[in-house]
Amino acid sequence: MNIKKYEIKKILSSPIVIVLMAIFIAFNCLIISENSYCGKELKVLNKIVDKVGYKIDDEMLSNFSELYNEKLNKVNEISSKKYNKTYKSIGEFLDENQFDMENKNGKLSKEEKQFIKEAKVIESYYILIDKFQSAYEKIDIRKLAEYSIKSYNLSGKAAETARKQYGKFEHRFNELKNNGEYKNLFFIGETYKMHSFLFKDIFTKIIYEIMIIMVLATAYIINYEFDNKTHLIAYSSKRGRHLIKDKLFAAIAVSLIVTTIIMGITLGVYFIVFDYSSLLNVPISSCFNWEYGEPYMSWWNMSFINYLFFIIVIVYLCELIFTMIAFVISKSVKNSYVVFFIFAIILGIGIMLPSYMPSSSRLIFASTFTPFTLIFNPSLRFMESGPLTTFKYYEVITIGAWSAALVVLSTICIKKFKTQNID
Amino acid sequence: MKVIFNEIKKIFNLKMVAILLLGSLIIYELFISFYIDYFPNGRPALDSYNIGCNMIKKYGNSMDEKEFADFKQMYNKKVEEANKYLSSREDCKKANIRTYEDFKNTMDSSDKNSCEIHNEMMNEDIFWELQEMERIVDHYEHRDEIVKKSYSNKNYKEKVEAIVNGEGLTDILPEIIQDDYNDAIGHVAILILVGIVFMLLPLFLRDNKNKVNYIQYTSKRGRNIFKDKVAAGLISAFIITTVQLSAFFILYSKNNVSMFFNSNINSFLNRHLYWYDMTFIQYIIMTVAGIYVLSFAVTLIAAFVSSKASNYMTAIGISVPILFAIGWLSDSLLINQLEVIYIPKMLAPIGYIVLITISIVLIAMGWRKEKGTDIL
Numbered sequence: 177m178n179i180k181k182y183e184i185k186k187i188l189s190s191p192i193v194i195v196l197m198a199i200f201i202a203f204n205c206l207i208i209s210e211n212s213y214c215g216k217e218l219k220v221l222n223k224i225v226d227k228v229g230y231k232i233d234d235e236m237l238s239n240f241s242e243l244y245n246e247k248l249n250k251v252n253e254i255s256s257k258k259y260n261k262t263y264k265s266i267g268e269f270l271d272e273n274q275f276d277m278e279n280k281n282g283k284l285s286k287e288e289k290q291f292i293k294e295a296k297v298i299e300s301y302y303i304l305i306d307k308f309q310s311a312y313e314k315i316d317i318r319k320l321a322e323y324s325i326k327s328y329n330l331s332g333k334a335a336e337t338a339r340k341q342y343g344k345f346e347h348r349f350n351e352l353k354n355n356g357e358y359k360n361l362f363f364i365g366e367t368y369k370m371h372s373f374l375f376k377d378i379f380t381k382i383i384y385e386i387m388i389i390m391v392l393a394t395a396y397i398i399n400y401e402f403d404n405k406t407h408l409i410a411y412s413s414k415r416g417r418h419l420i421k422d423k424l425f426a427a428i429a430v431s432l433i434v435t436t437i438i439m440g441i442t443l444g445v446y447f448i449v450f451d452y453s454s455l456l457n458v459p460i461s462s463c464f465n466w467e468y469g470e471p472y473m474s475w476w477n478m479s480f481i482n483y484l485f486f487i488i489v490i491v492y493l494c495e496l497i498f499t500m501i502a503f504v505i506s507k508s509v510k511n512s513y514v515v516f517f518i519f520a521i522i523l524g525i526g527i528m529l530p531s532y533m534p535s536s537s538r539l540i541f542a543s544t545f546t547p548f549t550l551i552f553n554p555s556l557r558f559m560e561s562g563p564l565t566t567f568k569y570y571e572v573i574t575i576g577a578w579s580a581a582l583v584v585l586s587t588i589c590i591k592k593f594k595t596q597n598i599d
Numbered sequence: 600m601k602v603i604f605n606e607i608k609k610i611f612n613l614k615m616v617a618i619l620l621l622g623s624l625i626i627y628e629l630f631i632s633f634y635i636d637y638f639p640n641g642r643p644a645l646d647s648y649n650i651g652c653n654m655i656k657k658y659g660n661s662m663d664e665k666e667f668a669d670f671k672q673m674y675n676k677k678v679e680e681a682n683k684y685l686s687s688r689e690d691c692k693k694a695n696i697r698t699y700e701d702f703k704n705t706m707d708s709s710d711k712n713s714c715e716i717h718n719e720m721m722n723e724d725i726f727w728e729l730q731e732m733e734r735i736v737d738h739y740e741h742r743d744e745i746v747k748k749s750y751s752n753k754n755y756k757e758k759v760e761a762i763v764n765g766e767g768l769t770d771i772l773p774e775i776i777q778d779d780y781n782d783a784i785g786h787v788a789i790l791i792l793v794g795i796v797f798m799l800l801p802l803f804l805r806d807n808k809n810k811v812n813y814i815q816y817t818s819k820r821g822r823n824i825f826k827d828k829v830a831a832g833l834i835s836a837f838i839i840t841t842v843q844l845s846a847f848f849i850l851y852s853k854n855n856v857s858m859f860f861n862s863n864i865n866s867f868l869n870r871h872l873y874w875y876d877m878t879f880i881q882y883i884i885m886t887v888a889g890i891y892v893l894s895f896a897v898t899l900i901a902a903f904v905s906s907k908a909s910n911y912m913t914a915i916g917i918s919v920p921i922l923f924a925i926g927w928l929s930d931s932l933l934i935n936q937l938e939v940i941y942i943p944k945m946l947a948p949i950g951y952i953v954l955i956t957i958s959i960v961l962i963a964m965g966w967r968k969e970k971g972t973d974i975l
Contacts (some may be wrong), residue, residue, distance in 0.1 A: 192916035396912035524625035
């Protein structure tokens with residue numbers, strides 16, 4: 177136990193690991209604060225949900241319309257006092273009185289402006305319910321499948337497989353439509369793009385940051401004895417060549433610690449800045465969660481908090497996989513300097529691989545089952561995610577297969593090391 | 600001299616060069632090849648390029664009023680051609696599109712028939728060409744107003760005034776050409792910097808770890824080897840930069856933009872204005888010079904890091920944020936948007952000077968420390 181503790185200490189006490197973590201966390205906070213301007217508007221949805229709930233049904237709609245009319249009346253009250261005029265909607269009011277809203281010396285006081293802005297946000301949610309629901313019902317998965325197959329230039333067997341997967345997804349989509357999973361309020365994807373901000377921008381950064389630290393730390397700890405010329409002593413001790421197991425254990429433990437610290441602090445700051453408190457149980461496939469061409473449609477009925485949880489699990493597992501890859505590399509090249517760059521090359525090849533596969537064979541799907549493709553787009557995990565990765569168990573298969581392969585590989589490395597000439 | 604030569608040999612050992620080549624190839628494939636393989640990227644970029652080439656062939660690098668009249672005539676001829684084509688088609692008649700004027704007016708129409716026709720006409724070259732020619736005519740006729748309107752900020756009012764009154768504005772340089780070059784060269788700069796850091800981080804570290812430095816101290820050259828190593832680093836950086844840049848420009852020549860080399864970058868067709876009235880080739884030379892300066896600064900910083908760090912993890916760990924910072928600087932100021940008019944004129948030179956000063960101060964500090972360091 178003691179040895180393991182000291183091995184972990186070797187990494188965590190080196191200032192560069194701490195400095196890098198601090199820089200990365202500060203960078204993440206900067207990115208979050210740059211986007212915090214819409215935080216106030218996001219809070220409004222929480223207020224709505226607190227009053228009328230997030231599930232869209234008849235009762236909620238009547239409550240919502242009451243709430244909306246109340247706000248509209250109040251705006252009209254203000255307007256009739258100041259302008260002797262009433263409006264049918266708040267948007268109309270804003271169009272006509274833009275000058276007073278934006279100007280400090282206009283007719284409206286600060287509180288009134290604040291109130292009107294909030295009312296406008298409520299109005300947009302109220303109006304958009306109808307629009308999104310009817311648009312959602314018009315989605316045709318088959319059309320989507322053909323379109324995406326065409327845009328990826330798939331043909332032959334590859335196109336067949338993709339069609340089959342989309343066929344399976346269609347079942348899920350019908351289920352999603354029938355059980356009303358999509359009838360829920362969420363931040364308007366079109367305007368705020370919160371889903372891709374959190375799960376793509378922030379999570380991708382987190383994943384790469386931890387990857388950088390972990391590859392460096394793993395290469396450092398595994399080749400430490402050779403780099404410091406202590407290998408002859410260390411490996412002739414009683415623990416001897418079993419030390420390599422302790423080192424692997426230390427690398428894995430550190431990877432968990434680093435992941436927890438970086439992800440924990442970043443997400444903590446994120447959820448302090450952006451208020452999700454009333455929305456944790458909203459299904460992720462809500463029709464409001466619609467940013468680009470098609471909405472986010474998940475394979476399973478997951479709430480936001482579940483989805484977040486599974487993505488966090490994916491990050492932990494992927495970082496473990498990367499640590500193991502770094503372990504295998506550093507066991508086979510020994511030079512701790514080039515490990516980092518060889519890992520970077522493997523990462524680059526992994527990302528490029530699908531685009532070099534023949535687009536008519538099934539090989540192209542095989543090439544996407546890598547952790548490098550998996551982390552490329554964290555916002556689309558467990559979802560309909562284009563013709564190449566829309567498999568129900570894509571994440572499970574990828575992580576399972578790679579972990580199994582890496583466990584085997586590292587066992588081989590450890591076994592081989594026992595009989596290796598270390599001088 | 601011999602020491603420097605041998606140090607360079609140590610830097611370019613086979614394994615490192617192999618990894619550098621492989622890594623460069625991947626970065627090139629991932630980030631740079633796009634700007635060459637897909638140039639011009641789709642339409643109307645293709646038409647913009649073709650028409651630009653034809654204009655240069657016919658009028659030379661700049662277009663005066665007489666030549667513009669000729670261009671307009673060409674445009675009118677094209678319109679007639681389009682009219683003939685449209686009136687000859689049955690389905691167009693049905694949708695009440697008889698002339699090119701009708702065609703333009705129904706651009707955003709929600710009528711089903713005309714929508715279909717517009718979609719179909721996307722396959723015909725002539726309509727793409729007309730669209731681009733129209734843009735050129737419009738930009739030429741209203742060039743003064745457009746420039747004054749889009750650059751109304753008072754920080755660069757004088758320069759805009761000078762551009763409007765000068766002759767460069769009538770030069771022909773479609774925006775896609777400069778945009779493509781700027782994006783590509785920005786990525787090339789980062790590729791070069793990463794390559795240099797990769798090759799030079801072991802410069803001191805390798806010898807320090809193997810304790811070869813103690814032997815070096817006892818030689819006749821003694822601690823001056825520090826200077827030799829820095830010189831070797833600078834020469835190696837020069838070699839890496841030159842090789843990478845020439846590889847890039849050989850590939851870039853596939854884009855076939857040499858006819859635009861003598862056009863002023865402050866052209867009425869270009870997206871941005873610049874502080875200096877230079878030709879496109881001069882601009883390219885300026886960015887290349889910028890890359891050399893950046894690579895020398897990064898070399899000195901990498902050499903400093905290498906002499907200070909006690910192990911490779913620390914060396915790479917320090918370099919990562921430094922590279923990110925310099926990459927960001929080059930992307931936003933030093934290479935990609937060099938001397939664009941909305942960035943203050945002196946900011947880029949100041950940026951270069953600060954970077955050079957920092958790197959020289961660091962390496963001087965390293966040298967002073969090296970002179971007095973204890974041998975344990």
